[in-house]
Amino acid sequence: MKLIGSYTSPFVRKISIIMLEKGITFEFVNASPYSDDSHVPHYNPLGKxxxxxxxxxxxxFDSSIIAEFLELRGAEPALLPADPLEALNIRQLEKLADGVSDAALVIVREQMRPGDLQSEEVLLRNREKIQRSLDMLEAKAAEGKWLNNGQLNLADIATxxxxxxxxxxxxxxxxxxERPALVKLAETLFERESFARTTPPAA
Ligand SMILES: N[C@@H](CCC(=O)N[C@@H](CS)C(=O)NCC(=O)O)C(=O)O
Structure with a gap:
């Protein structure tokens, strides 16, 4: 299998980690979606x-779909429970964490624009999305049911x-x-070999 992506993308990292955890061998094809001569649209018409x-x-394409495809192949460990409703609860938190990554990406792209073209409204809206979503993820991590329950799942990896x-x-x-459960979860995850091997390169 070939994974097309860039080392800095949180969505690409999610898929690399899933494959490392499941012991699936793959070739990594480094491709920036933002360069003028990008090859990414050849693989995904959305250019992502x-x-x-x-x-x-x-x-x-789309990291959630790829994650589901990898899950369907049946390689251990399973990152979703067999019960469909339990799995859906975990998928919802995966999407919430991915949504924070989306909002962070909007902020990063906005801040790359010349200062006088940056929209304070866009920055504020996305910071608010992030804070609200992190509050929910903190509560879920403290609860330890669908996130941070001690058995690695897709929501943990996305978070x-x-x-x-x-x-x-x-x-x-x-x-x-004031988000101690998320801090602890992140510390535990970052100790795993799959996370250590996919740390984004120094900017
Ligand atoms: N929902 C998508 C989001 C992927 C995404 O936004 N990737 C970014 C890189 S981190 C990208 O390729 N952006 C290029 C663009 O938006 O044109 C997923 O989960 O795969």
Whole structure:
């Protein structure tokens, strides 16, 4: 299998970690979605990474769909429970963590624009999305049911990749204040080999 992506993307990291945890061998094809001559649209018409080229050459895109595809292949450990409703609860938290990564990405892209073109409204709206979502993730991590329940799942991985991205881009540097359950979860995740091997390169 071939994973098309960039080393700095939290969504690509999520898929790399899933494959490392499941022991699935893959070739990493480094491709920036933002360069003018990007090859990414060849794999995903939306021009976004990750995309996965499966062994039968079918191309899968969007990290949630790729994660589901990898889960369907049945490689251990399972990252979702067999019960569909339990799995859906975990998928919802995966999407929440991914949504924080989306909002952080908007902030990073906005801040790359010349200062006089940056929209304070866009920055504020996305900071608010992040704070509200982190509050919910903190509550869920403290509850320890669908997130942080001691058995690694897709919501844990998405949350770890999202926090890694906030740290890497220094978006919302105070994310950890009064969020002890998320801090503990991140520390535990970052000790795993799969996370250590996929740390984003120094900016
Ligand atoms: N929902 C998508 C989001 C992927 C995404 O936004 N990737 C970013 C890189 S972190 C990207 O490729 N952006 C390029 C663009 O928006 O044109 C997923 O989970 O795969």
């Amino acid at each position: 990474v990750p995309a996965l080229v499966a062994d039968d050459k079918q191309i899968w 770890g990749c999202m926090i890694g991205y906030l740290n890497f881009r220094r978006v919302v540097p105070n994310w950890c204040v």
